[in-house]
Structures are given as C-alpha cells and as structure tokens.
C-alpha cells in the first residue's frame with residue numbers, strides 16, 4: 541500500500557530548485573553509475589536543466605569538476621577554480 545504517493549512523485553531539481561513531477565525529471569547520478577542503487581539517493585534535474593547540461597561533453601565536465609577539487613575543498617574555492625577551468629577550456633575550443 542503506497543499511501544504517500546504524492547510525496548514520492550515529486551522531486552526537486554538540483555540545478556534550479558524547482559519541484560517537478562518525478563516522471564518529468566531526469567535522474568542524475570554524479571557517480572555515473574546507475575546500477576549501484578543501494579543506499580544511494582539519486583539527484584534529479586528538470587527537463588530544461590537536463591537539456592542545458594546535455595550540451596556539455598560529459599567527460600570534460602567530470603574532469604573539470606575533479607580538477608576543481610569538487611568535494612575536497614570548500615565551496616567558494618571550488619567555484620573559483622571551476623570558473624577558471626571552465627573559462628580556460630572555452631577559450632581553447634574557440635581557437
């Protein structure tokens with residue numbers, strides 16, 4: 541008996557904070573491993589944010605995130621490094 545259907549069908553987009561129906565959201569697993577589901581909470585993106593992230597080559601994005609120290613340094617330092625790296629790689633690809 542699933543009495544709490546309403547709660548479980550609403551998810552929050554990690555990018556914009558919008559609450560959307562789960563069926564309209566896209567699962568986003570930052571570990572890139574959808575098959576290990578135990579003790580793991582998936583994050584969700586709404587359709588428009590999912591479309592935005594999709595423009596970026598995922599491999600590069602993950603590398604940039606790691607080089608930026610994601611999960612290792614504090615948020616402001618991570619953002620500063622991330623901005624540097626992201627700007628750098630954009631200039632390179634424009635050449």
Ligand SMILES: [Zn+2]
Pocket residue numbers: 553554555556557558585586587588589590
């Ligand atoms: Zn969103």
